[in-house]
Amino acid sequence: MSPSKLVARLFGRKAARRNARKAGAARPAVAVRRDAGRGRIGLAMFAFTAVFVVIGGRLAVLGMTAPTPSAAWRTAQDAVAATRPDILDRNGEILATDLRSVSLFAEPRKVIDADEAVELLSSILPELGNEATRHKLASNAGFVWLKRELSPSVQRQIHDLGLPGIGFLVEKKRFYPGGNVAGHILGAVNVDNQGISGVEKTIDGQGLSDLHALGFAQTRNLEPVKLSIDLRVQHVVRDEILRAVDRYQALFGVGIVLDVETGEVLAMTSVPDYDPNDPVQALDKDRMNRATAGVFELGSVFKMFTLAAALDSGVATMTSTVDASRPLHLGRFTIKDFHGKGRVLTFPEIFIYSSNIGTGRLALALGQQRHPGYFARFGFLKRLSTDLPEVGAPIVPNQWKDVTLVTTAFGHGISVSPLSAVSASAALVNGGRLIPPTFFPRSKEAADKLATQVVSPQTSDAMRVLFRMNAEKGSGRNAEVKGYRVGGKTGTAEKVVNGRYSHDKNRNSFLAAFPMDKPRYIVFVMLDEPKPDRFKGGGRTAGLNAAPTVAAIIRRTAAMLGVEPRFDDPTAPLLVSY
Amino acid sequence: MTVFRYSERRISISRTLSAILAILTILAAGVVFEEKREAGRMSGEVARLKRGIELEKERISELKAEWALLDQPARLQAIVEAHPKDFALEPILPTQIGRIGDLPWRPVRPPEDAAEGGDPAAARDDPAAPHGGAAHGASGAPALPVKAAPDVAGPGADPLAELMQRQQADPPTTGSVAPAEPTVPTVEE
Secondary structure, X not given: OOHHHHHHHHOHHHHHHHHHHHHOOOOHHHHHHOOOHHHHHHHHHHHHHHHHHHHHHXXXXXXXXXXXXXXHHHHHHHHHOOOOOXXXXXXXXXXXXXXXXXXXXXXXXXXXXXXXXXXXXXXXXXXXOOHHHHHHHHOOOOOEEEEEEEOHHHHHHHHHHOOOOEEEEEEEEXXXXXXXXXXXHHOOEOOOOOEOOHHHHHHHHHHHHHHHHHOOOOHHHOOOEEOOOOHHHXXXXXXXXXXXXXXXXXXXXXXXXXXXXXXXXXXXXEEOOOOOOOHHHHHOHHHOOOOOOOOEOOHHHHHHHHHHHHHHHOOOOOOOEXXXXXXXXXXXXXXXXXXXXXXXXXXXXXXXXXXXXXXHHHHHHHHHHHHHHHHHHOOOOOOOOOOOOOOOOOEOOOOXXXXXXXXXXOOOOOEEOHHHHXXXXXXXXXOOEEOOOEOOOOOHHHHHHHOEEOOOHHHHHHHHHHHHHHHHHOOOHHHOOOOOOOEEEEEEEEEEEOOEEEEEEEEEEEEEEEOOOOOOEEEEEEEEOOOOEOXXXXXXXXXXXXXXXHHHHHHHHOOOOOOOOOOOOOOOOEEEEO | OHHHHHHHHHHHHHHHHHHHHHHHHHHHHHHHHHHHHHHHHHHHHHHHHHHHHHHHHHHHHHHHHHHHHHOOHHHHHHHHHHOHHHHOOOOOOHHHOOOHHHOOOOOOOOOOOXXXXXXXXXHHHOOOOOOOOEEEEOOOOOOOHHHHHHHHHOOOOXXXXXXXXXXXXXXXXXXXXXXXXXXXXXXXX
């Protein structure tokens, strides 16, 4: 086909015109229009238009859709490593956080020269320069770990070696900067970064594990979790309990600081404790969380509840008297007083002298309905509901016989967790409102909604008076801190050894509230089997070990807790220097 | 090539147009290609920056963790206890905490060239007036002489404002260091 013919074919329209001209048509233009080529032109135009419309439409569609992140795959590995939210204390101090850790692995099949690789690696990590590593790399294995948890700088150096078959995997590792300090509260995570105890487990229960299962949990979109714990107070409580355990050679110690208005736990420690960075320690039975998971006969501390019940039910008033001159005989049991006065005691004296006989008589007066009824109201008969998964169920009497009424009145024959007793005692001083304790921040309004009135405000007022009296002239004198108006109750429970109450093995506790004019915090200390003071000697009763420990905690933490010292005594000196 | 003679002019126009269109097409293709390359480069840059941000965030959280580790109360306490001489820090006592309002006024000692006779006598008569600058006082005890000091200097509703006025009114033109000028009271350690 000649070029002209090709052109003619292509330009069919012109050929048509030419043909028309040759044919000598009168109106060539009209003839051209009517030519058969017109259909093809129209078709071509239609086709092109259609193509461009499609392209334009697609452009418009593309322009309107949101851009898909092209870098999503790069962070895929982040999603593989399950991340957890940071845990902060109430002031924003970090209690637990995720650290990125890089681990070194090799794919020996891809390693070209094992000797060279070992030599270069050992220049950065000398511990890899051994025969074992050489064997590993020379083997035909698909994957071997070389070193877990490298620092970023070491990772960079190894990366710069450019060795084939050597790679890194990013893992997330939970890190607790405080170590032991809040171990029992925080709990621990397992190797898959799932919470197995403490608040970590609670967080998982709140839906984090679902997020993990769906692969949504990435560090950046997880809000940090704030706790009600104050790290400074927590440290002081732990420090003082450690000191007390050492000083009085106790088997274990428990310390709790609770806000009476909101039920927030400011600090809670149980020594011996464990370092959540090394969760294996948590398996040690001796390191259990005795503050919530353990249940104990708390001894005389419990008298406050019976006395409050007696006041609240109207069985007794602050001016009542009870005969405590003779021991109380109940069947084959005889109830005696430790600090027996051998006379009729007034109601406040029962509290101050911690009279078993007096409290027992009040319990009998309350009777088999009301006395356990009040215990139920205080929450002693069921498992405490709080945010930690480790909560011990109380051990309560099956039957409320007279002797049970009397012994439970002074804290024997009923075992509750320390946190349960603390939360109930908060109700005795805050106006009678029982607020479930929490480890997460809670406002006063939220606490008011949760509160249940267990005793009347008048009873609460009377209890405050008794608390304060006891610290001023009763068994709690050693808990007094000048300026902070402490009030409290000692408890020296006899431990059960071989099924019998032992006279020389005690479990001592002190439950204090301060400042007594408007209580804001409960401080509770329990020491198991304390011996006489290592440095000063003396007795073993709670007033001599648990009470001074409470005083030390209050002295150090009151300023942190925002309690202002006040000296009602105008002669108290205020040191000023100009 | 006679076949084209009839419409040589039109064909040449058509040709020019085609050429222009062809060039434009090539140009447009070039521009599109360049834009695409640029977009690819940009998305690479975005990814790089995102990675950088991730790394920085990791670094920040690492540093925060390190700070938390260094700032542990237990660690600080151990350091303070290990170096008692260097820090000389003691636990705060309740008596060391007070409100500014509870602080007694600094006892006014009259300047040596004081004309008034009552003031020095009042200061000397005060048996509780401590030497060495330490004063004892307490809130709610207005009867204490130290509390009365502003009144001695001149009765006024706001002692602080008055003192400031006096400070302004007593420029060093007098030539002597005014001994009666009150300084900011500090709570003794």
